[in-house]
Amino acid sequence: MEKRIVAIVRFEKPLESVRRAVDLSRGLDHLPSKANVFIKPNIVFWTRTTPFPKWGVVTTSRVVEDMVILLKERGIDEITIVEGTVTYDPKDRETAAHAFESLGYNVLKRRYGVKILNIFERPFKRIDLGAGVMLNFNEDILQSDFVVNLPVLKTHAQTVVSLGIKNFKGLIDVPSRKKCHSADPEKDLNYMVARLANKIPPSFTLLDGIYTTERGPFFEGRLRRSNILVASSDLYSVDKVGAKVLGYDPSEVPYLVHAAHDFKRPIDLSDVEVVGEKIEAVASRHEHAFPYNEDGSLPKPLEKMGIRGLSYRQYDDTICTYCSGFTTVMLMAIASAWRGEPWNEIEILTGKKMKPSPGKKKTILIGKCMYQLNKDHANINEMIAVKGCPPDLKEAMKALHQAGIDVSPTFFENMDMAAGFFMKRYEGKPEFEESFFKVV
DSSP, rough: OOOEEEEEOOSTTTHHHHHHHHHHHHTTTTTTTEEEEEEOOOOOOOSSSSOOOTTTTOOHHHHHHHHHHHHHHHHTTEEEEEOBBBSSSOOOOOHHHHHHHHTTTHHHHHHHHHEEGGGSSSSEEEEEEEEEEEEEEEEHHTOOOEEEEEEEEETTTEEEEOOOOGGGGGOOOHHHHHHHHOOOOOOOOOHHHHTTTTOOEEEEEEEEEEEEEOOSSSSSSSEEEEEEEEEEEEEHHHHHHHHHHHTOGGGGGGGHHHHHHHTTOSSSSTTEEEEOOOOHHOOOOOOOOOBTTTSSSHHHHHHHOOOOOEEEEOOOSSOOOOHHHHHHHHHHHHHOOSSOOOEEEEEEEETTTTTOEEEEEEEEOOOOHHHHHHTTTTTTEEEEEESSSOOOHHHHHHHHHHHHHOOHHHHHGGGGGHHHEEEEEGGGOSSSSSGOOOOO
């Protein structure tokens, strides 16, 4: 059986550690001379209103610059950094530009002649990924000669892990992203994610684990300094090894199970040769799911507060990014509004497949999909709908008020400030260094 090489390297020194990962994995051995190379980092979220939680959420600028230098050393002049950052307003261009500037990409542009592309300012092309999956991809990267894929080493609340294959979700348009969160029990999120890389040009993947995320992909989970790099020219293999490093057997990751079937490859590591550090030496369990109570009706932190009369059911994989952004804000606002008196049997539903429970007095439906699915459901006594796609924050606030939950407008008028709230836990910890996200 042919063995695919995956390198594991501890990050110790700028450039040297990334160079070692590239050399051990032989990741650039098949890079064509004079290639047009695209670099795909992971900037899953950004905000202009608060110091952003970069650690373990977005790719370090350190790794991005090191890869640019290594490409330049190989005579590559055509280098483009491309990303499609999630913004609450899909038409927002300023936030992506702010991210590129803040992360030092414009310095890379001046210093090395690197180009920068926001995919939402570029054309998309409909691509057949096989197995009935059709998605709209950024056209530029499809025309490239080689892709350097730089995701963060993190777990994910919906897909268990978010690594090399899933990083390409940042190359599809908004309708395609929503389509990935299908309510189809067979062609679900993991089914779609497994095929995202099927038409990507030849690539090299380096999982940036200088900082890692537990219960990602955003900032609500636990961010860690881990100093791990995992690299390979074989995308499926690097994701299998990355899953093991995060504490999961590949068979526990549904999208990898789908990929194994799609690629006709084993789900275990029998076709992989790990070089450098041993998996056992660097592996550390990173939980992926946020803790909920036994029946999944309320997050455990809210249950511990004694909150009663409210059901805010555990998310599922049909809730798309634009609605899931509501969850953090809604829960923070609800927790702040609790005064010890039970609420009036309120249920809040999200995603595309939840059904109302019998016996609830008020049912809040978040988002267009949830409204269309349940607007005529017999179990609803009083419906309070927030219909938009994405739904409007102020309408969500009004819905909570109508249900009798007196949340403060502050949470809804300053949604981006939530990131700063979670970042307070890392203040004064020397291992969380801003320098990894700057280019000097």
